[in-house]
Amino acid sequence: MKSLAEVFAESLMIDAASVVDSLAYQSIKEWDSVAHMVLVTALEDNFDIMLDADDIVAMSSVAKVRAILAKYDITA
Amino acid sequence: MASDLSGRVALVTGGTRGIGRAIVLALAGAGATVFVGGRSAEAVEAMIAGSAVADRLHPLPFDVADPAAVKAAFMALQKQAGRLDILVNSAGVLKDAVIEMTSTGLMAETLATNLTGTLTCCQYAVRLMGRAGGGSIINLTSIIGRVGYPGHTAYGAAKAGVIGLTISLAREVGGRGIRVNAVAPGTIETDMTAGIPDDKRAALVERIALGRTGQPEDVAPLVLFLAGDGARYISGQVIGVDGAMAM
Numbered sequence: 001m002k003s004l005a006e007v008f009a010e011s012l013m014i015d016a017a018s019v020v021d022s023l024a025y026q027s028i029k030e031w032d033s034v035a036h037m038v039l040v041t042a043l044e045d046n047f048d049i050m051l052d053a054d055d056i057v058a059m060s061s062v063a064k065v066r067a068i069l070a071k072y073d074i075t076a
Numbered sequence: 077m078a079s080d081l082s083g084r085v086a087l088v089t090g091g092t093r094g095i096g097r098a099i100v101l102a103l104a105g106a107g108a109t110v111f112v113g114g115r116s117a118e119a120v121e122a123m124i125a126g127s128a129v130a131d132r133l134h135p136l137p138f139d140v141a142d143p144a145a146v147k148a149a150f151m152a153l154q155k156q157a158g159r160l161d162i163l164v165n166s167a168g169v170l171k172d173a174v175i176e177m178t179s180t181g182l183m184a185e186t187l188a189t190n191l192t193g194t195l196t197c198c199q200y201a202v203r204l205m206g207r208a209g210g211g212s213i214i215n216l217t218s219i220i221g222r223v224g225y226p227g228h229t230a231y232g233a234a235k236a237g238v239i240g241l242t243i244s245l246a247r248e249v250g251g252r253g254i255r256v257n258a259v260a261p262g263t264i265e266t267d268m269t270a271g272i273p274d275d276k277r278a279a280l281v282e283r284i285a286l287g288r289t290g291q292p293e294d295v296a297p298l299v300l301f302l303a304g305d306g307a308r309y310i311s312g313q314v315i316g317v318d319g320a321m322a323m
Binding site: 037040041049050052053 | 143151199200206
């Protein structure tokens with residue numbers, strides 16, 4: 001299983017070092033709505049979960065994604 | 077054009093009875109692997125056990141009106157099949173009530189199953205189909221959603237909503253190779269219509285140009301066609317199967 005930073009980096013095609021908790025949706029050009037859905041799919045595949053629409057809307061930052069994964073008993 | 081659905085994976089909600097059951101059998105008959113949805117696990121198992129194509133059918137009992145159950149069902153389907161090519165939203169409830177006697181509960185139940193449930197299933201289906209490069213969604217609406225009928229305000233609202241959902245979603249996801257169409261049956265002989273009194277039934281038949289009510293097997297071939305490659309350029313359409321019925 002990949003780390004959360006690895007999933008982010010591969011999905012958004014950014015450097016893993018830039019995946020910090022404060023990184024926010026649409027704060028960089030690489031994290032647009034299209035990349036957001038790529039990220040959703042990658043998170044689901046990597047962590048073997050299915051996110052619902054409320055989760056997807058709430059994924060507004062790396063920290064928020066981490067909190068959402070915690071709902072599924074995933075520490076990332 | 078006969079549809080060959082070999083290798084395709086389908087989900088039919090409300091697949092244990094009536095129109096949904098006929099659609100399950102038609103899709104499986106064309107070679108698809110079909111997940112059979114329904115609120116009752118017992119009814120789903122019984123439907124599969126009594127089918128001649130049981131080897132292509134998989135039980136997936138869930139209530140489309142329960143968002144958590146829908147999510148769990150799609151996750152289970154993804155784990156078992158790894159893909160989804162065809163979704164048929166056939167689950168529905170119909171309860172007569174004049175407007176003054178349409179309770180809040182009846183409104184909520186009718187909209188939750190017929191409209192919100194369809195929308196929720198579409199949400200998950202689009203995501204699974206997008207991964208596979210496309211798919212076909214067929215939503216069951218009703219002639220009542222197009223032209224209305226007294227005593228069916230809540231049902232008519234829900235089914236008209238399904239039409240709006242269908243045409244908007246078709247425009248949104250066409251670029252991902254996903255087609256979305258709606259089928260609008262007229263009066264079809266199912267458990268849902270079994271309670272129509274004989275005098276009302278006779279009056280209904282008088283309004284049908286083809287001179288009879290429909291059977292579930294009259295609806296299934298259109299759904300089969302829309303699911304297959306023969307309909308590859310058809311999306312955002314609402315197609316009636318009503319024997320030229322005038323409401």
